[in-house]
Amino acid sequence: MSHNSLYLLLVILLLSSCNRYIHTNRSSFIQQGADIPTPDVSHYKSPQLREGQNADVGVAIAISGGGARAANFGMGILLALEELGVAEQSNVLNEIDYLSSVSGGGFAAGAYVNALHFHRYTKDTSTFSLRQAYYQGGIREDLNRSYLTPVIAGWLASPKAWVTHLDEGDALEKSIDNHVLGYLKRRQHNLSLKQKDRPEMSSLKLGDVFVAREDERPVLYPMFVANATNYHSMAIVPFTPDIMECYQISGYSHRRKRYHDDEIDDPYDIPLAIGLKASGSFPVAISNTTMESAYDEKECFLHLTDGGIADNIGYKTALELLDTDPIPRKKALFIVDADNWGTRPTFSNKEGAASSIKMATKLTFSSLETRYVLLRKELKETCDLYDVQPVFFGFQELIKDNYATPPAKIHVKKETTRLLQLLRDDLSNISKVDLQILYELCLNVATKYSITLEEQELMIWAGRKVVDMQQEEILKLFE
Secondary structure, eight states: HHHHHHHHHHHHHHHHHHSSOOOOOOOOOOTTOOOOOOOOGGGGGGGGGGGGGGTEEEEEEEEEHHHHHHHHHHHHHHHHTTTOOETTEEEGGEEEEEEEEEETTTHHHHHHHHHHHHHHHTTTSSSSHHHHHTTTHHHHHHSSSOOOOOHHHHTTTTHHHSSOOOOOHHHHHHHHHTTTTTTTHHHHHHHHOOGGGGGHHHHHHHHHOBBBBTTOOOHHHOOEEEEEEEEETTTEEEEHHHHHHHEEEEEHHHHHHHHEEEGOGGGGSSBBHHHHHTTTTTTTOOOOOEEEEEESSSEEEEEEEEEEHHSSOOOOHHHHHTTTSSSOOOOOOOOOOOOOOOOOOOOOOOOOOOOHHHHHHHHHHHHHHHHHHHHHHHHHHHHHHTOEEEEEGGGGGGGOOOOOOOOOOOHHHHHHHHHHHHEEEETTTTOOHHHHHHHHHTSSSSSSSSOOOHHHHHHHHHHHHHHTHHHHHHHHHHO
């Protein structure tokens, strides 16, 4: 191609990129520079008002994403917190007022809140025990279940999904509602009762964990918030009644049925499962969640995807909840981080430049990578601004101030079996080398919506071990 032809081509490309008209749009929900909607506890009765609660200390727990790995690691931490007594007939788990979760972490938080609800639903007069709910009440099986393969298979076999806007994500939402949030278990319980004694069947809703300030009902449970990401603005979207009202939500899919404006009276009636599924809609693998909004007649759909894109810990929502609750004198944030990347490499063993494909792939996740590198520093600085005491529960805590050298090669199955036995026998007496091995085994568990029994046990006991190592710092909060 001659120089003249090349110049002509460049001119044509430049001219073709010029728009004749500019189409303005000043009706954006969030204007440039404006604040993103965040939840405000002043709309609700504070969870500090729960019976037997220590209102002097406000505690939030943020549980990160990470699929079934995060779900079971988070559950291990919750189980261990229940074993830490802080007052007569109370424990650290009871003192948690807010749960903020992302993706897989929501399965742990959701299973806990559902266990509390089921204990009351069945009118059980015994003291609530998460340990009992985990080992005997079905949580263990629900967090070991594969949520992806059967969901996709069910969707492919459903003619309804082929001719409507329902997709595999809607099948996942129903599966989460059935198992993590206990719909099937409540239905089974109802069938054991006489017809006249059966409570009305429904899914867990936002109104079950949020009590409006003017409502006469007592506060029974901690507030639970699942966090998703707005596909278009990449802003975090917490699932709380005030945020749903702010976005003017007027339609959604639940249990594979579409609900519209004339069927939706109150944001408190929005099912929790929608938020959990939206929060865990891992890009590409799972379709985003679509909700309708009455904010704009033409652009009336809100597309929500994995909450980890905006904040993979869920700590921002947790801090907002703590900050807007005026009751507690002292505030703390428990940060559960199930990130399995470990230390990011600084150097490479290859001299050649990275290919364009590798570079494009790297750039796709570059913002997440950068946040992980700076995460601890950012969290500490932000908590200082909010006057909140952070306590970290991550895989990193397993090797904190531990400079022992792990073996060059670790046999996954043999070492998993050996370490699980050690942890069961004596949780506190684990060598520094074994902690290094445990850390590597935890990082080896992939991010997916399924987990083996051995991996599940490893995550549960790793969570318990992390709490054991942080025990002194935790108990100081309640002195």
